[in-house]
Amino acid sequence: MKNIIFLAIETEAVDRIKLGEAPVVADLLHFLEKERGVDVAELLVFKEDCDEPLEHHHPVHGHDNPVFHAHRCRHVDVSVHYGAKTFKHRFAPSATIGKITRWAVDEAGLGREEAEEHVLQVHGSTEQPPASAHLGSLAKRGCEVVFDLVRKKLVQG
């Protein structure tokens, strides 16, 4: 029986991958190398929003949320500018923007309603990645990403 998982490799879009019965991380890496031509030598596989990479013998089937991220960075250093303050923390590449936003608004001391009115924007750009995006997809230059915590704008004429 085929097992279907979703995997994003570094900055590439998430992909649907069919693996054989009872696949483990080693099977996934073998598939990526043989079928997709990916250099897997330094590639680490993370489950979404989990902090540590999975061991090669770890199953990739049987997960309620079969979404994974593969990255060469074990951690991504995150900096968030909010007004005159800057918060720093280290996340796994598989951390979702939703998770990082919850940390950032907490660091900023925002109440629940105020927190919901703020969003992470990639520093020096207008990009506001969705809550489901993986941090690793934004680590385009090394293992770090810088954000601004900004207020969501009202659509008005």
Added chain:
Amino acid sequence: MDALVAADERAFHEHVERPDFAIGEARGRWRLLRIAWPTADIAVTARDGAEWGFRFLVDGYPAALPNARPCDVATGAPLAPDAWPRGEGRFAAVFAPGWNPSALYLPCDRLALPGHDHWHTQLPHLLWRPAVGIVHYLEIIHELLASRAHHPAVRAAA
């Protein structure tokens, strides 16, 4: 798909079969209801678990901006203005049938963008992104329906 299917319809079908759309469905954020080209009805889940239907007009996809309006989940019929989802602040600005009962007031909507050139500089993150496609519009709608700016109780009392 049929070889004679036009490029825009083919592209739309490809997008709703992509992993990003499937993950959103698996997480219960949205659900494809039906496609009757050039329209597609998609339900988006609000923070109270209620589903709100949206009829998207997607001819010219993905190059052309879509248009979306709230619709009945079961039939796809347009919702009367007083049956639209309610809210305040950012939510009320977008769900504004008093402005136009046939569109959401968003930069990614083909009926809303004309005449709002300043949105290109003020709200670039809400502009239509052909490469991301329908998931971009759905992410925006879902974020609003999942926010506290949306007032689910209004619908329940209606």
